[in-house]
Amino acid sequence: MVNPLIRKLENFTRLSGQDKHLLSEFLHEGIRHLGPREDIIREGERPQSVNLVLSGWACRYKYLEDGRRQIIAFLVPGDLCDNNFFLLRQMDHSIGALTPISIAQIPRHRIEEVSLHHPRVAQALSWEALTSMAIQREWTVSLGQRDAQERLAHLLCELYLRLRAVGLTDGTSCELPLRQAELADALGLSTVHVNRTLQELRASQLIMLKGKTLTIPDLNALRSVAQFTPTYLHLEHEGRHLDANE
Amino acid sequence: MVNPLIRKLENFTRLSGQDKHLLSEFLHEGIRHLGPREDIIREGERPQSVNLVLSGWACRYKYLEDGRRQIIAFLVPGDLCDNNFFLLRQMDHSIGALTPISIAQIPRHRIEEVSLHHPRVAQALSWEALTSMAIQREWTVSLGQRDAQERLAHLLCELYLRLRAVGLTDGTSCELPLRQAELADALGLSTVHVNRTLQELRASQLIMLKGKTLTIPDLNALRSVAQFTPTYLHLEHEGRHLDANE
DNA sequence: CGCCCTGTTGAGTTTTATCAATATTGGTGG
DNA sequence: CCACCAATATTGATAAAACTCAACAGGGCG
Known part of the structure; x- marks a missing residue:
């Protein structure tokens, strides 16, 4: 299996063979399936x-305490769950699988070794952390200001682009293995309202959704409904000045 | 002026005299007043x-695009605005002063020097970044799940504790130099609704607010209205194993 | 004194939630 | 291949939360 982290980081900067080797060693300590x-x-x-x-x-x-649940972030292949969290004494939230999933456990010392001796990779990992913060901020904006339709459209744009960044789209389609209840918990809406909002987007031909496959026939149309601006994903090879020159 | 960053970081770990000296040098390159x-x-x-x-x-x-504004975070003394952001090509949001403010501009090379040569300080700065992410996540939870009263109560608890962590509270009181319109933009509510919700909290004796001074006579009572759990602020000296031993 | 900014109030509307019932789907064993 | 089950999706009706608009009050400051 190709390491999707490498694919993701190459949206930031070009990595050398040695860098990639280093990153692929992340996988050697143990892979969990859940x-x-x-x-x-x-x-x-x-x-x-x-x-x-x-x-x-x-x-x-x-x-x-009273049982309401908020989904704070979706994690897709290439995402690091908890970079640097080992500095904290305890997790302030949980991370759970939504589908069958395989995850690599990267020992702390490997991360620390990279940040000490491999500045380009370390910066790429920092970029990863910065973008995940940016995504969190954008969710704040969505939940605070966007109405149900905008919020849903915005999330679908984001997920499509994040999946595309790791090669997991197929033309205008991608997988969306989420139940409506999960969308609801992420969007701060009731499942009933998510259902009705999805129907609106379908009726406007903005999305198609059959089974677990989402198709966005006209991304610009959906973007404009959502007032989606992709800048915050920082996918435009922003670290090109650090490129490995091999 | 004491560097409030030092005070803040000491909620995480005890710093040596050298560490503090290093951090106080952050102030020497130029202070802006806005x-x-x-x-x-x-x-x-x-x-x-x-x-x-x-x-x-x-x-x-x-x-x-259509003029709605979301406040994504409040920044109080001791907060770093944009640690590591220089890795990104452009800011995906703005940062603005709410009151007269003084800020130190820390040159990139100082930060990088610290992370290279002063691991304890570097970890403390990482802790700072991790807690600001945790705060962002908690805002996501608030905006997604909490109703107006809970949301407002939660924000007030958070701000009180963050100010206390840098020594800016006075007993059960602290400054709250925000207009209702700003609270509204942060909470994703209309100003009218913020106004009415503030009145509810006052009527229940949960807060007192005169001028720019907030008093929380019974923090536990307010916490319980908000379902506030302070864990996510990670203020309990979590890096004590790194303490400087001088 | 008067002005502007901020806070407050009331009335009516919109958005979204809730509750309860029904339909559909995907997977499983016979 | 079919029948069945549980999980998920859909629908309708009603209620609650929050918004909008518009007017008015109060306070600090030139």
């Missing part, structure tokens, strides 16, 4: 390593 | 240094 609704790590636990999603989808989530 | 509604850095600009809030309040914010 089924849907199994937790990768749970609130309160102390993280000891860094988890990298190799295949499948996961999410960060948090329950309130 | 008035309310002036921007510290604007969306689209390329960040070249790291800004540290010394006094006053600021916020991250983002406008949608």
Whole structure:
């Protein structure tokens, strides 16, 4: 299996063969396979390593005391679950699998070794962390300002582009292995309302959704409904000045 | 002026005299003073240094094309505005002053020097970044799941504790130099609704608010209204194993 | 004194949630 | 291949939360 982290980081900067070798060694310490609704790590636990999603989808989530749940982030292949979290004494949220998933556990010392001795890779990993923060900020904007239709359209644009960045789209289509209840928990809406909003988007020909496959026939149309601007994903090879020259 | 960043980082780990000296040198390159509604850095600009809030309040914010605004984060003394952002080609949001504010511009090379040669300080700065991410995640939870009263109560708890962590509370009181319109933009509510919700909290004796001074007579009561759990602020000296032993 | 900014109030509307029932789907064993 | 089951999706009706608009009040400051 190709390491999707490499693919993802190459949206930032070109990596040398040695860099890639280093990153592919991340996979050698142990790969876990989990089924849907199994937790990768749970609130309160102390993280000891860094988890990298190799295949499948996961999410960060948090329950309130009274049972309401918010999905805080979706994690797709190439995403690091918890870079640097080992500095904290305990997780303040949980991460759970949404589909069958395989994840690599990267030992802390490997990360630290990279940041000490391989500045280009370290910067690429920092870029990864910065973009995941940017995504979190954009979710704040969506939840605070966008209405149901904009919010849903925005999320679908984001997921499509993130999947495209790791080669997981097929033309105008990608997988969307989420139940409506999960979309609802991520968007801060009820499942009923998500259902109706999806129907609106379908009726306007903005999306097609059969089974677990999402098709966006006209990305610009969907972007404009969502007021989606892709800048925050920082996918435009922003670290090109660091490119490996081999 | 004492460097509030030092005070903040000491919630994580104890710093040596040398560490503190290093951090206080952050202030020597240039301090900017801005008035309310002036921007510290604007969306689209390329960040070249790291800004540290010394006094006053600021916020991250983002406008949608149609003029709606979301405040993404509040920044109080001791907060770093944009650690590592110089890796990105452009800011995906703006940062603006809310009150008269003074900020230190820390040159990129100082940050990089620290992360290379001073691991304890570097880890403390990583902790700072991790907690600001955790705060962002908690805002996602608030905006997605909490209703107006819970959301407002939660924000007030958070701000009170963050100010206390840098010594800016006075018993059960702290400053809250925000207009209702700004609270509204942060909470994803209308100003009218913020106004009414504030009145509810006042009527229940959960808060007192005169002028720019907030008093929380019974923090536990307010916490329980908000379903606020302070874990995500990671203020409990979590890096004590790294303590300087002098 | 008067002005502007901020806060407050009331009335009516829109968006979204809730509840409960029904339909559809995908997977499983016979 | 079919019948069945559970999980998921869909629908309708009603209620709650929050928004909008518009007017008015209060306070600080030149």
